Amino acid sequence: MTRNRTAPLRRFAVVLVALLAISVPWAAAPAAGAKGKPIQIGFVASFVGDYAKASDLVRGSFKAWVKYTNAHGGILHRQIKAVIKDDEGSPDKSIQAVRDLVDNGVQVIEGPIIYASLLQPVQNLPFVNLTFGGLPSLADPKQFPNSFLTYPRAQTDVQNITQYAVGKGAKKWAVLWDTAYQNMTLVPFYKDEAKRQGASIVVNESFDPQTVDFSPLVRKVKDANPDGIFLLTVGSPVSRFFQAIQAANVKTPIYGNASIPASDLSTAPKEVLDRQVAYSVIKSGILKDGKPLPGYEPYLKELIKECPECAVGGITNHFDSYELLKYAIEKAGGTDPAKVRKVLETKVKNKWFISPAGVFTCSKTDHNCYPKDPKQGLGISRSTVSTKYPGFFEPAS
Amino acid sequence: MDLTFFAQVIVSGLATGAVYALVGMGYTVVFSSTRIFNLAQGQALMLGIMFTWQLRQDWGWPTPIAIVTAAVAAAAVNVLVERVAVAPLRPSRNFNVLLATLVTTIGASTVIGGLAVVVWGVNAKPFSPYFGARGLDVGGVTITAQQVLMVGMALLIAFAYHLFATRTRWGTALVAMSDDPEAAALRGVPVSRARMLAFGLAGLISALGGIVIAPVVFADPNVGLDFGLKGFVAIAVGGFGSMSGAVAGGMVLGVSEAVTANYWNDQYRPLAGLFLVLVILLIRPQGLLGRQRVREV
Numbered sequence: 001m002t003r004n005r006t007a008p009l010r011r012f013a014v015v016l017v018a019l020l021a022i023s024v025p026w027a028a029a030p031a032a033g034a035k036g037k038p039i040q041i042g043f044v045a046s047f048v049g050d051y052a053k054a055s056d057l058v059r060g061s062f063k064a065w066v067k068y069t070n071a072h073g074g075i076l077h078r079q080i081k082a083v084i085k086d087d088e089g090s091p092d093k094s095i096q097a098v099r100d101l102v103d104n105g106v107q108v109i110e111g112p113i114i115y116a117s118l119l120q121p122v123q124n125l126p127f128v129n130l131t132f133g134g135l136p137s138l139a140d141p142k143q144f145p146n147s148f149l150t151y152p153r154a155q156t157d158v159q160n161i162t163q164y165a166v167g168k169g170a171k172k173w174a175v176l177w178d179t180a181y182q183n184m185t186l187v188p189f190y191k192d193e194a195k196r197q198g199a200s201i202v203v204n205e206s207f208d209p210q211t212v213d214f215s216p217l218v219r220k221v222k223d224a225n226p227d228g229i230f231l232l233t234v235g236s237p238v239s240r241f242f243q244a245i246q247a248a249n250v251k252t253p254i255y256g257n258a259s260i261p262a263s264d265l266s267t268a269p270k271e272v273l274d275r276q277v278a279y280s281v282i283k284s285g286i287l288k289d290g291k292p293l294p295g296y297e298p299y300l301k302e303l304i305k306e307c308p309e310c311a312v313g314g315i316t317n318h319f320d321s322y323e324l325l326k327y328a329i330e331k332a333g334g335t336d337p338a339k340v341r342k343v344l345e346t347k348v349k350n351k352w353f354i355s356p357a358g359v360f361t362c363s364k365t366d367h368n369c370y371p372k373d374p375k376q377g378l379g380i381s382r383s384t385v386s387t388k389y390p391g392f393f394e395p396a397s
Numbered sequence: 398m399d400l401t402f403f404a405q406v407i408v409s410g411l412a413t414g415a416v417y418a419l420v421g422m423g424y425t426v427v428f429s430s431t432r433i434f435n436l437a438q439g440q441a442l443m444l445g446i447m448f449t450w451q452l453r454q455d456w457g458w459p460t461p462i463a464i465v466t467a468a469v470a471a472a473a474v475n476v477l478v479e480r481v482a483v484a485p486l487r488p489s490r491n492f493n494v495l496l497a498t499l500v501t502t503i504g505a506s507t508v509i510g511g512l513a514v515v516v517w518g519v520n521a522k523p524f525s526p527y528f529g530a531r532g533l534d535v536g537g538v539t540i541t542a543q544q545v546l547m548v549g550m551a552l553l554i555a556f557a558y559h560l561f562a563t564r565t566r567w568g569t570a571l572v573a574m575s576d577d578p579e580a581a582a583l584r585g586v587p588v589s590r591a592r593m594l595a596f597g598l599a600g601l602i603s604a605l606g607g608i609v610i611a612p613v614v615f616a617d618p619n620v621g622l623d624f625g626l627k628g629f630v631a632i633a634v635g636g637f638g639s640m641s642g643a644v645a646g647g648m649v650l651g652v653s654e655a656v657t658a659n660y661w662n663d664q665y666r667p668l669a670g671l672f673l674v675l676v677i678l679l680i681r682p683q684g685l686l687g688r689q690r691v692r693e694v
């Protein structure tokens with residue numbers, strides 16, 4: 001009887017190859033890969049109320065980015081799962097939305113878009129959020145250890161438009177703001193800028209965004225005879241206010257912040273829009289002269305598919321924020337909030353994250369990551385209502 | 398005090414108050430003939446807005462046809478509310494119809510509001526103005542065609558309803574029903590049909606209120622509850638069961654809100670109505686133009 005001496009070796013080799021074949025995908029997966037489960041990224045915005053239109057635009061950009069990124073390998077070879085929550089324009093629901101996301105295992109969140117500055121009650125939860133609200137308190141890690149600001153500062157917006165107005169000869173200002181939290185917090189910047197630029201505020205009035213008839217407010221403005229009106233509101237009140245301005249035949253220039261172009265203005269008087277309105281631009285549109293802005297070409301195709309009207313709005317900054325989050329997750333090897341926070345607060349291999357807008361730098365004492373000297377974005381636009389996308393402003397050429 | 402500014406505040410308050418009055422008149426038409434509060438009345442206003450938006454802006458119908466169709470459709474929904482939420486309830490010794498209908502009409506309101514959100518979405522849609530925005534300067538006070546429309550519609554409807562109630566057989570029947578429905582039935586008033594008529598007219602009136610205010614509140618499926626509440630405050634102030642009281646109550650509410658917002662703080666605007674009701678209940682519980690009903694037993 002002969003015995004094949006090589007048989008045990010062959011069997012051993014087969015078993016070894018089989019074991020290797022099974023183990024290779026696991027070994028190839030990143031350490032923090034958690035068995036290839038999708039990476040969950042939360043997104044909180046207000047899809048109800050006056051901020052709905054602005055939130056729709058940002059959601060469009062987020063979904064386009066998720067699709068594009070997933071089609072190009074995801075993050076750490078894992079697909080991204082977008083978990084989108086609607087806070088219905090309510091501060092309480094915004095906090096609840098963040099709680100729900102964290103309870104469901106989401107550790108990184110984009111937003112909330114409007115109420116990020118009210119997230120203090122949940123700062124002890126394990127999450128990191130990159131927010132678009134430009135309010136300064138958000139950049140203070142003592143108050144908001146989990147939040148990082150990835151948006152141009154609110155002061156930048158105010159400085160931009162007030163300097164433009166003063167350049168046009170506006171030295172007596174009417175500052176009108178709706179009682180929404182976001183606008184309320186902007187008013188002190190106008191006071192600071194008035195002092196700094198030698199202007200005076202002759203009307204400083206708040207109004208309920210539900211106001212049906214703006215004629216008394218416009219009367220007050222007319223009586224004070226300012227040479228510039230600063231309007232801090234978003235959504236339907238913008239059109240109603242412009243109608244009252246036209247009814248009272250007030251010709252004073254109206255200067256708006258970035259909220260105005262995010263409002264549906266299809267019922268606003270065209271004469272007022274064309275003749276009187278200018279607004280601050282603190283981030284560029286993804287299209288410039290009909291072509292994609294350099295650095296943002298990859299997202300444009302998905303964006304136009306996902307949200308055609310988004311290309312008109314200035315949303316490049318949001319792509320910067322998503323890319324910053326992707327960078328932080330990759331460098332942290334996962335979504336562990338402590339590790340993500342550490343990456344955002346320090347240089348990795350002596351480098352910061354760089355977007356087409358510039359270098360994003362945060363520190364342990366300052367969570368304002370937006371480039372201190374942005375390469376693009378800041379400007380003023382006098383715009384007309386888009387004919388292609390009714391209700392939207394289109395940057396004037 | 399700057400009188401021009403004060404006059405502007407009053408004009409603004411009267412215009413908004415006129416719409417509260419139209420909703421209040423809707424409540425009054427139903428209450429004065431059936432002794433029932435239809436708490437779905439605010440939704441008739443909302444449906445007036447949404448149907449007009451759908452027909453005029455989405456489907457491109459001519460404005461007058463869209464308005465008439467929308468008002469009639471909203472009136473029909475109000476009749477349906479009567480058939481579904483009110484008619485099946487019959488009074489008995491142990492059953493208070495008034496209390497029961499408060500619950501069933503709130504239920505109807507919730508269902509209508511919910512369906513509206515399903516059909517039209519939760520967000521307001523811009524509603525094109527009926528007129529140009531240019532206003533008329535009257536001694537320094539700006540008056541717009543939109544404001545004139547709002548006040549004019551309220552006065553016109555109050556007058557038309559007065560004529561209907563005093564000069565027509567059906568109008569007299571509704572008045573008779575309010576005094577004693579059983580006696581009215583014995584005298585040949587078709588009570589069930591008359592009640593449907595009351596709900597239909599109430600729906601029509603409130604829908605017209607919605608249609609006139611639509612360009613300023615936009616096509617918002619969520620406005621029904623808010624305006625319904627304001628209309629109720631208007632009749633509480635003006636007097637339950639009185640058409641002139643509903644008009645007066647609406648106007649007083651509108652003006653007090655405008656004064657509060659412009660001379661005090663805009664955030665306290667909602668308090669104006671509550672404060673007003675409190676004061677009226679203390680000093681004149683039957684309302685400004687309401688009459689105390691005395692029944693001999």
